[in-house]
Amino acid sequence: MVRVRFAPSPTGYLHIGAARSALFNWLFARKMGGKFLLRIEDTDLQRSTEESTRSIIEGLEWLGLDYDEDLVFQSDNAEKHRAAARQLVEEGKAYRDFTPKEAREDRSVKQEIAERARAQAAEGIDQRSNPFRDLPQAESDARAGAGEPFAIRLKVSREGQSRFADIVYGEQERGYSEIEDLVLLRSDGHPLYNLSVVLDDIEMGITHVIRGQDHLTNTHKQILLYQAFGAKVPEFAHLPLILAPNKAKLSKRKHGEVVSLTTYRDRGFVPAAFRNFLALLGWSPPDGQEIMTREEMIERFSLEGIGRANSVFNFHENDPRHWTDDKALWMNAEYIRTMPLEELLPMVKTELRSAKLWREEYDDDESAWFEKTVELIRQRFFTLKDFSSQGRAYFSDDFDFDEAAVSKNLKKEPRLREWLPALAVRLGQVATFSAANVETALRQFADELGVKAGLFINAARTMLTGQAVGPSMFEVFEIMGRERSANRLRSGVPWFDAMEELGDV
């Protein structure tokens, strides 16, 4: 039975790279009829927060990735991890390192590592030689007993090769001489990442480790630990990274909220659409069908379909129309206009609620009207937010007029200010206020005045919706209804606003 896990560390929000790892694990589990487990790696107590854990769980829920069995907190197992490290010392597979701990500045670690390596190479120092590695057990015990602080390091063979076959990246090889005696337990007794993951993965019975490629080279170290504990080594599948537009690693600090999963929820993404988009970053279905339901995705998914090259997640934070990846936006629009209406309705409801545009009548008396309206306007929306912004005029009389629309559709023909109320009267006489009847009446009215129908159509669009663009105008009339249509045609609000502005000058 396949058992996989998603193991995020709760330091901040869930970013899209992690979300994709979760998705691939989930897809694989569902495909194989296995289990998808969730483990919170909160061993770094200083940086871990409960809020972050909550946001991760919420994010997974939003994406529709349900996990099996109980949530595991890595910190709960710390004592077991310590015991396991001590056991290794007893067995001679690890040793106590009494070297005093070096102070380290968190900011420049990477640089520091490189510099140290360079300096050591220059001086001909072998960084793998440790004076305590071969300290006699009795002496080691004595010093520990005397209360001298120590870290525990794994004793890595000097010679030989570590190898494993990664499902995505293929055969991996690394000489033991390249692997340092890694620290398992800090001198303050705190178990370290490599130790904890391996132990937890063993305990949880993980069969396939699917995670970011940034762990690829560390996998050799972990395999050493599996072997030290006499456990079966799982299969590994590393995922290519998701990069920022400048091809730099996606980072919470540098790229901010645009890489946070919650941003996509908050800015009006349909979960299924974002999940679909995410799945296509680094994986492609064998038949090339890109729009997939959850079931179709599970059916097509395979670890073999994952590519090896890092992908770029394109976004332009300063461009409101392309604030995130174009394809993600397109996919969201595609979902909004084609998904079953009954699935979209609750999402629109949530959006209108938060914009204070929701009325309970939409759930009973006016449910037919509501559905028809959503159906009409969903056709050209990109996010759920559009229902409360661009779609505001359908749900409230309090809406703004787009300046460009006003000058283009209204002010260009000053006589419209008198004609529009007249049109309101004419439309008021229509028997049934249907799209067809309104169209006939409007066209006839235009003919009588000797102007193009388009003049009234476009002017009405702006008067009724505040905008220059929108659905077929006669459909809009029907949706708005006789009374509202007439009121808005008569209101003269845009003209009034314009005069007021002039008065201010």
Added chain:
RNA sequence: GGCGCAUUGGUGUAGUUGGUUAACACGCUGCCCUCUCAAGGCAGAGAUCACGGGUUCGAGUCCCGUAUGCGCUGCCA
């Protein structure tokens, strides 16, 4: 510095065991449709498959080298 991984149009990807004009999606351009904007339909621009060598009758596909990018190299995860 060392080690590892990657490199197909702007972006995401396809390219089975090497074999004619490198495929799809998004984006872009034009046309059609039309009351606007989308959607849709049609047409199109855009890739000497990072570069340089080789192997071969023939390479995006195999080999070597170079460059670039990314990752790891920590008593972080």
